[in-house]
Amino acid sequence: MLLKKRSEIVAKVDQLGAHDPAEVANLGFGKRIGDATAYAVERMTDAYQARTIYATVTDINQALERIEEGTYGRCVSCGNLIPDDRLQAVPWAALCVPCSAKPGKSRIVR
Numbered sequence: 445m446l447l448k449k450r451s452e453i454v455a456k457v458d459q460l461g462a463h464d465p466a467e468v469a470n471l472g473f474g475k476r477i478g479d480a481t482a483y484a485v486e487r488m489t490d491a492y493q494a495r496t497i498y499a500t501v502t503d504i505n506q507a508l509e510r511i512e513e514g515t516y517g518r519c520v521s522c523g524n525l526i527p528d529d530r531l532q533a534v535p536w537a538a539l540c541v542p543c544s545a546k547p548g549k550s551r552i553v554r
């Protein structure tokens with residue numbers, strides 16, 4: 445399930461990666477100013493999405509490492525089991541709900 449999710453997200457990253465500067469330059473030709481502005485806004489959104497996706501890919505890779513270690517499904521902060529419903533919503537969740545709610549503890553890196 446995680447592998448499937450990861451391949452979906454990696455495909456999405458590839459899709460976003462297609463928006464390279466050369467492509468943007470080509471799209472700029474023969475278009476009205478308004479289109480260029482809309483495209484610039486779209487690019488900003490893409491950049492934001494790309495950062496979010498890269499962060500998610502990192503989380504998924506860490507989750508896959510935890511599967512190999514046999515620690516998957518346990519909170520990396522307190523060691524408690526992460527509830528199944530949370531794992532189904534966020535399969536790469538590294539923290540249990542109480543720990544993820546703690547300020548400043550949402551991005552724990554071991």
Ligand SMILES: [Zn+2]
Pocket residue numbers: 519520521522523524539540541542543544
């Ligand atoms: Zn915890």
